[in-house]
Each structure stands twice: as structure tokens, then as C-alpha cells.
Amino acid sequence: MDGTAVQDKTVAEHIVDFLERREVRHVFGLCGHTNIAVLAALADSPIDFVTVRHEQIASHAADAYARVTGKASVVLSHLSPGLTNCATGVANAALDCIPMVVIAGDIPTHYYGKHPHQEVNLHADAAQWEIYRPFVKRAWRVDRAELMAEILEKAFHLAESGQPGPVLVNVPMDIFSQRIPADCFDRIRDNTRALVKPSIDDDTAREIVERLAKADRPVAYVGGGILLAKASEELREFVDHMGLPVAHSLMGKGALRDDHPLVMGMTGFWGTELVNQSCLNADYVFAVGTRFKEADCSSWYPGYTFNIPGSKVIHIDIEPQEIGRNYPTEIGVVADAKAALRVLTRVAKEMYPDGFARSEKKAEIAEFRAAFKASNAAMAESPAFPMMPERILADTRKALPENAIITTDVGWNKNGVGQQFDILTPGSILTPGGFATMGFGPPAAIGAKLAEPDRVVLSLVGDGGFGQNPAMLATAVELDLGIIWLVMNNNAFGTIAGLQKAHYGLTYGTTFPGTAAAPTNGPGYADIARAYGAEGVRVRSADELLPALQAAIASGKPTVLDVAMINNPTPTTGHWNILDIYSPDSEVSHVAT
Numbered sequence: 253m254d255g256t257a258v259q260d261k262t263v264a265e266h267i268v269d270f271l272e273r274r275e276v277r278h279v280f281g282l283c284g285h286t287n288i289a290v291l292a293a294l295a296d297s298p299i300d301f302v303t304v305r306h307e308q309i310a311s312h313a314a315d316a317y318a319r320v321t322g323k324a325s326v327v328l329s330h331l332s333p334g335l336t337n338c339a340t341g342v343a344n345a346a347l348d349c350i351p352m353v354v355i356a357g358d359i360p361t362h363y364y365g366k367h368p369h370q371e372v373n374l375h376a377d378a379a380q381w382e383i384y385r386p387f388v389k390r391a392w393r394v395d396r397a398e399l400m401a402e403i404l405e406k407a408f409h410l411a412e413s414g415q416p417g418p419v420l421v422n423v424p425m426d427i428f429s430q431r432i433p434a435d436c437f438d439r440i441r442d443n444t445r446a447l448v449k450p451s452i453d454d455d456t457a458r459e460i461v462e463r464l465a466k467a468d469r470p471v472a473y474v475g476g477g478i479l480l481a482k483a484s485e486e487l488r489e490f491v492d493h494m495g496l497p498v499a500h501s502l503m504g505k506g507a508l509r510d511d512h513p514l515v516m517g518m519t520g521f522w523g524t525e526l527v528n529q530s531c532l533n534a535d536y537v538f539a540v541g542t543r544f545k546e547a548d549c550s551s552w553y554p555g556y557t558f559n560i561p562g563s564k565v566i567h568i569d570i571e572p573q574e575i576g577r578n579y580p581t582e583i584g585v586v587a588d589a590k591a592a593l594r595v596l597t598r599v600a601k602e603m604y605p606d607g608f609a610r611s612e613k614k615a616e617i618a619e620f621r622a623a624f625k626a627s628n629a630a631m632a633e634s635p636a637f638p639m640m641p642e643r644i645l646a647d648t649r650k651a652l653p654e655n656a657i658i659t660t661d662v663g664w665n666k667n668g669v670g671q672q673f674d675i676l677t678p679g680s681i682l683t684p685g686g687f688a689t690m691g692f693g694p695p696a697a698i699g700a701k702l703a704e705p706d707r708v709v710l711s712l713v714g715d716g717g718f719g720q721n722p723a724m725l726a727t728a729v730e731l732d733l734g735i736i737w738l739v740m741n742n743n744a745f746g747t748i749a750g751l752q753k754a755h756y757g758l759t760y761g762t763t764f765p766g767t768a769a770a771p772t773n774g775p776g777y778a779d780i781a782r783a784y785g786a787e788g789v790r791v792r793s794a795d796e797l798l799p800a801l802q803a804a805i806a807s808g809k810p811t812v813l814d815v816a817m818i819n820n821p822t823p824t825t826g827h828w829n830i831l832d833i834y835s836p837d838s839e840v841s842h843v844a845t
């Protein structure tokens with residue numbers, strides 16, 4: 253450190269300058285006595301601080317913001333209860349590989365271990381940062397002010413590179429207020445902000461193309477890694493040239509438009525017959541940016557989604573730990589999906605300039621799609637009220653422009669959407685895949701709308717999920733965000749109620765008893781919306797939904813639509829091992845009522 257340098261700014265002010273230089277536009281968070289120094293510095297900054305009423309709302313909103321912008325989002329949290337409230341959203345981001353930098357205040361360094369106000373110290377002094385260790389890529393406790401610049405720099409690099417994910421920068425409050433010389437931050441000023449990602453070599457690419465070309469029944473199986481790498485266009489070029497039918501995981505939904513002639517759909521428990529059968533019969537599975545997760549692979553049971561070994565696996569992923577984790581892999585490549593697919597397409601065009609039509613497979617896909625649609629038609633057009641879930645999804649698709657962003661939660665809105673709702677713009681569905689967090693979707697819509705204010709943003713959510721974070725409405729109204737929340741209201745934690753009914757013959761603790769005022773529909777979600785200053789509409793017949801959606805989109809106002817829905821489970825063709833755990837001796841189907 254230069255002893256003559258001016259001690260010009262506090263660490264908090266330097267942090268804000270750093271974030272401005274990184275072109276951060278929004279910071280999500282909630283105040284506390286440990287972080288108001290940073291808020292004071294933000295007050296004079298072009299960066300907007302998005303105030304929420306519960307830290308989980310901040311971390312989910314930041315998660316969605318990062319999914320849409322493709323860059324690390326920033327959360328500012330208070331210590332202990334603030335940080336634990338925030339944890340669910342951070343863990344959700346971690347399991348879906350979403351880059352995020354969480355900056356948290358902590359107790360002052362000179363009080364470590366003395367049990368100052370709100371210290372977490374039962375096993376070690378000033379140990380709140382350890383709570384995050386299992387789900388962040390790295391957690392720093394900043395014990396010296398001069399180290400802040402390098403730590404922040406590393407934090408952003410780590411969050412955004414390799415397999416992305418959240419990191420924690422935990423800062424004792426006295427460090428925020430310390431004045432440090434400017435050159436502490438100047439040291440990193442000219443450092444690069446974007447790291448070049450690894451690709452595939454031509455020889456390996458040729459080997460892969462050769463095997464896929466010679467295969468009889470190859471299948472591409474893609475995951476969220478395609479969207480994280482913004483590789484949809486490269487994927488389309490490669491599968492079009494090779495004529496590869498495409499299956500995808502839940503997180504891979506929308507990697508290609510769902511109406512692309514080669515897209516078969518989502519695999520696994522909630523997959524359809526076509527996609528699960530095609531994967532079972534594949535001689536080669538060409539997997540990119542996916543981790544072969546349990547729900548997508550029918551608990552890895554042979555005979556439901558994948559038959560591996562049997563089918564051979566080629567797997568490209570940015571993270572070596574994902575390769576060979578659950579299935580033996582013939583060729584494994586650690587590479588960025590976008591870079592690797594570019595090389596593969598170039599090599600494939602050199603080796604097989606005419607490409608592969610696989611017209612028969614395309615015809616089979618088209619035929620299945622038509623038959624699946626026909627088999628759902630009665631439900632998708634049903635006038636029943638409470639509404640059929642299929643009709644809610646069909647009317648929602650009709651009302652939305654192709655590039656609308658949809659956030660899902662868990663429940664029918666996730667499983668049914670994965671199975672039967674067409675996504676027509678890559679990256680336009682944001683879903684909590686790995687952590688499957690109930691309560692993700694409504695606040696996630698706030699992050700999505702802030703990232704893309706000109707696009708329609710709709711949160712499809714169950715009544716259980718909506719009930720988790722209704723306070724997000726305060727933020728949406730304060731910022732006048734024209735989001736639509738469609739509450740698929742079956743007066744139940746329906747997905748779990750369906751499992752319980754099938755295995756135990758009852759619904760205890762899984763449905764809502766109702767209230768005297770609303771015995772069958774639970775709390776008045778439209779009234780709650782109006783109390784927060786948003787629009788609230790209780791839809792009263794099936795035919796009212798489409799016009800209500802169109803009116804909400806046209807109004808541009810934050811609007812909650814409360815839509816009564818029949819409590820039927822999402823149909824399944826795959827398997828989930830929990831069924832055997834509940835009922836080991838009988839083959840109980842989830843769809844049984």
C-alpha cells in the first residue's frame with residue numbers, strides 16, 4: 253500500500269464504485285444495521301437498490317435477474333436472520349448453477365466471539381458465513397479492508413466461470429466503514445472481466461460426429477447448460493445438420509423452441525411416452541449441459557427413461573464432476589456448450605456436407621405431437637369450473653406473446669408446464685429445477701421484469717407457492733412492475749396431496765381446510781393483491797380466464813389472477829423411486845386417485 257495515498261473513501265463506497273464499473277444495474281436486498289453503510293453509498297449511485305420485505309424475495313428475484321441477463325446478480329443482506337432468510341434463494345440458485353454475488357454484513361471484528369447482537373457463534377466465533385458453505389462456490393469472510401478489491405474480483409470471476417453459481421462475500425460492519433486508499437481498488441481496475449471458456453479439439457469432435465453419424469437411433473439430450481451458455485442457436489444448427497431428435501431435462505426446456513420439428517420434449521417422471529421411449533431405445537445419447545438428475549431420469553431405473561448401459565453416452569459439460577456421475581460414459585468432454593457445438597457443427601459439415609434428414613423420426617414426432625394434443629383437447633377446452641389445469645395452460649399460451657417470460661414454481665405449474673406448455677423463445681422459462689423451491693416463481697418474476705422491462709412477464713404458481721412470498725407484491729407495486737401472477741388455485745399442496753392420496757388413501761396436512769369466508773378457495777388472493785395496491789381479479793368461470801389475461805397484459809399493471817382449479821395430479825409416464833419407498837410391495841401409480 254502506498255503510504256502517501258489519500259484515504260479517500262470507505263470500503264462501502266469503493267464496493268459501489270466497483271459494482272458500477274462492472275455495470276451492475278440493480279442490487280437486491282434488505283437493510284440492517286450491518287449494511288446501511290453500503291446503502292448510503294448506493295444512494296448516490298446510478299445502481300438501483302431493490303428493497304424487498306423478506307430476504308428470500310431478494311435472492312429469488314436476483315436469481316431470475318441473473319438467468320435473464322446472463323451475468324452475476326448482486327444481493328445485499330443483513331447478518332444472521334437476514335442471511336438465513338436469504339439462504340433458500342441462494343441455495344436454489346446454486347442447484348441451478350446461477351451466478352450470484354451475495355454481500356452480507358456481519359458483526360464488528362473487535363467483537364468476534366463476545367456474543368454481540370445477532371452473532372452466530374455456537375461452534376466458532378463470527379461463523380455465520382459457514383452456514384452458506386454447502387451451497388456456495390466459495391464463502392469469504394473479509395477480515396482486512398485492504399483485501400476487499402481482490403476478493404470482490406475473485407467473487408465475480410468464480411460466480412460466472414466454469415459451472416456458474418453463487419458466492420458469499422461476508423463483511424464485518426466495521427470493515428464497510430473503514431477508509432482505505434484508492435490504490436487498493438486501482439490494482440484490479442484493468443483486470444479482464446470475461447474469461448475465455450474451454451472448447452473441444454477437432455479430433456474429439458470428429459470422433460463424436462462419426463459415432464452419431466453411424467448410429468441408428470441417436471438422441472440428443474440437453475439441459476440447462478445450453479441456456480447458461482446461450483448456445484441455443486449453436487444447438488439448433490448441430491441437431492438440424494445431424495438430424496438428431498432432441499430430448500431435454502426440465503432445466504433444458506426451451507433450449508430449442510418446443511415446436512422445432514426435432515424436439516420431442518421433457519424426459520423423466522413427468523415426461524411423455526414419445527420422449528421416454530425414444531431415449532430408452534437410443535443407441536447413442538448425446539448429452540450436453542445436463543447432470544442426469546433424478547426426476548429427469550426416472551430415478552435412474554432402467555426401463556422408464558434411459559437404458560444405460562445399453563445406450564452409449566457422449567457427454568459434454570463445463571463441470572467434470574457432472575460427467576460419469578450416474579451413468580457410464582463413452583466420451584466425456586469438459587467444454588463450454590456454445591464453443592463445443594460450434595466446433596462440432598463445423599466438423600460435421602466438413603465430414604458430412606449433406607447432413608442427415610431422419611425424416612421418419614421427424615414424422616413420428618409430428619404424429620405424436622398431434623395425437624398428444626388431441627388426447628388433451630377435451631381438457632384443454634373444458635368449460636369445467638374449477639378449471640382443468642390443461643385449460644389454464646392452453647389459455648395462458650394463447651394470451652402470451654412468443655417472447656413472454658414465464659416463471660414457474662413447483663406443482664402443476666412446473667410439472668405440467670414442462671410436459672405440455674410450448675416455450676417458443678429460448679431462455680423464456682425460469683423454473684426452480686434442482687432445489688424445487690416452492691415460493692420461487694412470484695419473486696423471480698420481479699427479477700425477470702427488471703431485467704427485461706419491455707417483455708410480458710407472467711408467474712404461473714400454485715396457491716401453496718403463492719402463499720410463501722406474497723410480500724413480494726409490495727416491491728412489485730412500489731416499482732410499478734406490470735407482472736401477472738396466475739394463481740392455479742386447487743386449495744391444496746396438490747402435488748403432495750396427490751402422492752399422499754395414491755399411497756395412503758387420504759389427504760392430511762396436504763390440503764387447505766378453507767376459511768369461513770372462502771371455504772373452498774382459501775384466502776382471497778385477489779383481495780390480498782388489492783390490499784398491496786395491485787390489481788386483483790377472481791376468475792369466476794372458465795371462459796373468463798382468457799379475457800382476464802388479455803386485459804392484464806394490456807393494462808401493464810401488477811395483477812394477480814386467482815383461478816380456481818381442479819386438484820388432479822399431472823399425468824406421468826416415467827417413474828420416481830419415492831413411490832417404491834412409500835409402497836414397496838405394490839405398483840402404485842401417481843395418477844391413481
Ligand SMILES: Cc1ncc(C[n+]2csc(CCOP(=O)(O)OP(=O)(O)O)c2C)c(N)n1
Binds near residue numbers: 665687746748
Ligand atoms: C419450500 C418447499 N416446501 C415444500 C415443498 C414440497 N412441495 C412440493 S410441491 C408442493 C405443493 C405445491 O403446492 P401448490 O403451490 O399449491 O401447487 P400444486 O401442487 O397444488 O399445483 C410442496 C409442498 C417444496 N418443494 N418446497
Ligand SMILES: [Mg+2]
Binds near residue numbers: 663714742744
Ligand atoms: Mg395448490
